[in-house]
Amino acid sequence: MTESESANVDLEIIVQGAQEGKKLELRLWLRMLSTTKLISQEIRRRLRNEFGATLPQFDLMAQLYREREGLRLGELSKRTMVTNGNVTGLVERLEADGLVLRVTPDGDRRVTVAKLTAKGETSFSAMAAAHEGWLRDMMADVDPAIVSELWRDIGEVKSSVSNHLSGADFE
Amino acid sequence: MTESESANVDLEIIVQGAQEGKKLELRLWLRMLSTTKLISQEIRRRLRNEFGATLPQFDLMAQLYREREGLRLGELSKRTMVTNGNVTGLVERLEADGLVLRVTPDGDRRVTVAKLTAKGETSFSAMAAAHEGWLRDMMADVDPAIVSELWRDIGEVKSSVSNHLSGADFE
DNA sequence: GAACGATTTTTGAAATGTCAAAGGTTTGGC
């Protein structure tokens, strides 16, 4: 390696450090955000066109589907990462559509438990199957090994973020 | 390795294939979505507490900040991935706060161009600096090499998704 | 130069989202 070549490499490193190394976290965040928006919009569009449902409704029903005995609204709020007040309205509309049932248990009258109706279960399982297929389609060009790697590494990001929250979210 | 041990390994592989290999794309999506929500909420909270601003307003101003001569609302809509109707209201409120100015150019009176006011520029650059720091903090536990890798691989996901959209989004 | 089609933004209805405050209910001392 000649002297000029080695100097060149050093320069590249410096330049790279200034351009690509800077704000890496910011750039990752912007890319995560835009990708998530893109996928969300596509899922929204398909849920609407093929099932007449919305994404928040789908998310909420997904939680209820795996807890057949139902969930308290507060628990639903935590799992869907939606505020309490928002859950109230969502469940209200789902109940009006006959997909969800609200029950107040005898033991504690502060609590409201939401659970899927039979119609809700049928409706959700059809959507869930389609939903899974959409994701496979959308990510079809990505090597499964990379999908796996992404799943693991984003887990690290999530964990780091969880440990550096200013607010109240702890688990 | 005994026969029973080797049989065990095979079982693990099979089980792993059935459990972890299945629905990999779905699981990646759920993790991306929850991580993005987590970070969004944290940024929202800090923008609100420290600057009295909202995240959509911040996003919109970010686009205007790097186009000092201003942007048409339709262009703003594309770049922020927000619908046209939504941009109208966002710009309206930002204008009421004196952060953004709306101008109709002489050449084409259908068009509305939004640009930051001096106050808007000052306000945004303070927020942007803080914003970048928050992200570094939140991702502090993640190896920079992994951040870099994630940025690249999520780019692949985004590209794959873009090529498998049912709707109208093409570029 | 009147009319038609394309472009751009706004509007309106409904759903989702946040936050803070208010309403009930329960529980644990006293």
Place this chain on the structure above:
DNA sequence: GCCAAACCTTTGACATTTCAAAAATCGTTC
């Protein structure tokens, strides 16, 4: 038994979001 603190959900005020339809303007064609 009663009161205060804690717990759970709802409410109310706004901001954001989507979609579709309407409004305004431009360009072109005849």
